Structures are given as C-alpha cells and as structure tokens.
Amino acid sequence: MIDLNLKKSCEYISLKPFSYITPSISSKSAAMISLLCLQALMLIITKSYNSLAILLASTVASTASESVYYFVGKKNGTVIHTWRISIIQGLILGLFIPSGYPIPAVFCISFFTLLAGKYFFGEFSDSWTNMVAFAVVVMYMVNNACFSDYSVTVSQLQSRNPSLQLIKNGSIPILSQDAAITEFLNTRFFKILGVSIPEGYVSFFWDNGSAIPAFRFNLLTLFSSLVLLSLNMVDYIIPAVFLFFYAVFIRFIIPLTINGTPMQGDILLAFLTSGTLFATLYLLQWYGTTPVTFTGKISYGFIASVLALYVVGGGTSAIGFAFLTLLMNMISPLIQVAEDQIMYKRTAKHFFAKLREIKEVQ
Numbered sequence: 001m002i003d004l005n006l007k008k009s010c011e012y013i014s015l016k017p018f019s020y021i022t023p024s025i026s027s028k029s030a031a032m033i034s035l036l037c038l039q040a041l042m043l044i045i046t047k048s049y050n051s052l053a054i055l056l057a058s059t060v061a062s063t064a065s066e067s068v069y070y071f072v073g074k075k076n077g078t079v080i081h082t083w084r085i086s087i088i089q090g091l092i093l094g095l096f097i098p099s100g101y102p103i104p105a106v107f108c109i110s111f112f113t114l115l116a117g118k119y120f121f122g123e124f125s126d127s128w129t130n131m132v133a134f135a136v137v138v139m140y141m142v143n144n145a146c147f148s149d150y151s152v153t154v155s156q157l158q159s160r161n162p163s164l165q166l167i168k169n170g171s172i173p174i175l176s177q178d179a180a181i182t183e184f185l186n187t188r189f190f191k192i193l194g195v196s197i198p199e200g201y202v203s204f205f206w207d208n209g210s211a212i213p214a215f216r217f218n219l220l221t222l223f224s225s226l227v228l229l230s231l232n233m234v235d236y237i238i239p240a241v242f243l244f245f246y247a248v249f250i251r252f253i254i255p256l257t258i259n260g261t262p263m264q265g266d267i268l269l270a271f272l273t274s275g276t277l278f279a280t281l282y283l284l285q286w287y288g289t290t291p292v293t294f295t296g297k298i299s300y301g302f303i304a305s306v307l308a309l310y311v312v313g314g315g316t317s318a319i320g321f322a323f324l325t326l327l328m329n330m331i332s333p334l335i336q337v338a339e340d341q342i343m344y345k346r347t348a349k350h351f352f353a354k355l356r357e358i359k360e361v362q
Helices: 025-045 049-076 083-095 103-120 131-142 154-158 162-168 178-193 201-206 218-230 237-252 267-272 276-282 294-311 320-361
Strands: none
Touching: 025 049, 025 083, 025 218, 049 083, 049 103, 083 103, 083 131, 103 131, 131 320, 162 201, 162 267, 178 201, 201 218, 201 267, 218 276, 237 267, 237 276, 237 294, 267 276, 276 320, 294 320
C-alpha cells in the first residue's frame, strides 16, 4: 500500500531557490524612514525644536494629503495608497524648510501642494515631477526671506579655502571635542599621507549649523548613503556621476568665473553646504523621474552636474537644489524618449534578424 503521508522534510515550502534583483518598495521605504528619523533625532539632540516642529507639520500634512486623496479617490475607483511614501516625502520636505518658516504656513502649503500634485501629476512613481522639490520652491516663492543661509563674499570665494573662512568667522558652530578629534585624526591617519586638517572641519561635517536641517548633518547623511547603497536600495550611478563631475567643475571652473586661484575651487564648501549630499541622495533621483538605462543615468547625472554649476554654484545656496531637481524633471523625459527609441531600434534589429532566420529554416 502506498504511503501518501508527507515526510517531515516536505512539510514546509521553502523559497530559497528564488531570489530578487532589488529590495522591495516596502523594505526601501522602511529603511529610508528609519534613516530620516535619525535626522530628526539629531534635531532633538541639538535642541532644534523649531525645525522639529516644522518636520512634524510637513509629515502630518503629507500623510493627511494622502488620506484625502485615498478616501476621496476610492469612491471613484481603486486607488493604490502609499502611506510610507507619504511619510518619506513629508520628512524630506520638512528637512528642506528653514527653521524660521511659520509652522501654519508649512502645514497649509505642504498639504495643498502635495494633494494638488497627486491629482495633476499622478501618484508616487506615476509623477514625472518631484513633488517635494516643487513644494520647497512654492514655499520659497511665498516667503523667500526665510531662505537665507551662509553669506560668503566674492573675496572669500576667491581664496583657496572659503570653507575655512566660514569656520574662522564663527559661521560654523565648533564642537567642544573638535580639537581633540582633529588632533587624533591628524596623528593617526592624515600624518601617513603627509597632510593635516585644520580645526573646525570635524564640526563642519558633524553639524554646520545651517537654518535648513537637510544641510546640517553631513556625516549622518554620508552614513545613510553607505547604508542605502550597500543594501542596493538606491542606485549609485546618478549620485556617483553627478558628484564626480560637480566636484571637477567646482575645482577647475568656479575659480575661472570669479577670478579666483586657478584649480583651487573649494569642493568641501560645495559638498557640505547647499544640502548637496542630502539632495543627491533623497531629492535628485526619485521614483519615476529618472532614466532607466545605464547610458541614460550617466547622461542624467552629467547634465545635472553642469546645471548645478549655474543653479547651485560653488555652495551656500539655500534653494538651488530644489530648482535643479525641477529642471532635471523636465529634461529627464527627453532622455527617456531617447532611451525608448534606442531600445526600440535594438529590439527591432534583433527581432527581425531572428524572424529572417526562422523564415529561412522554413
């Protein structure tokens, strides 16, 4: 008689033979929320309560706009609600708003801008416009007086180290442990390379004291980048291409435009102000707004670096990256059209070749 009972080794079904190309949207969004909450934690540690209140207001407004869109849209048909994405958008938006911006205005502008964006541009990856950048630009147009950051004179930019000038004139808050950490780094690491860093740069990386939270904690942003890149949760091509060419342009071209020291543009000033690192990670590439092919992504990153030279400049811009993102949102569809045409030609070429082979066999 045949035994039809399953053996113990067959009682469980395993998914081990299967794999995935990239983490799910659920995993990516959970990781991003966790890392963005670390930025909020830094605001608590540094007692930046105004920025924390703004962050809360923008996040509540973003989730509220998602709620209205979902429940109203559900009456007319099926709507895919993306609650985690709305939280991410609210957190990113709040981090790009200056601490002096009125909180009621933050909530109202965030709510109506994000809600209107869902109806006019589409939801989540359907939208070709980064609605966070759009909302930041709207806030700037409503009250641009709040969007003021470090003031760097032309004479300072013409010097070899404008960032060091910011440190010396007191624009950067200095950590009490800065001197000890700098001495340790110079003794243990930089001495091997035959160089040393002046005091103040550790504080510049840790918290540059900007009124805009997204610009402040660059060391934490670098840590977030390493986490997301190592887990394959964000694409590395666009950030790598953009930062490389932007650094080259800052180093060699910016000095020529301001009659500065040749080939001595301050890359640190460009990277550690204007929210360059944060915007490159969270704003410049968003779902549905970037090309998909390798060549398209390289083109996107390179064009963005060229435009950043004119829109963001050499650093200390409070709103440049929001405008840069919107400009790239308008250029990206052109790159994607070129991608489609190239892919169509390649596919048609191989398809017709295979079709001719089949006909010849027949």
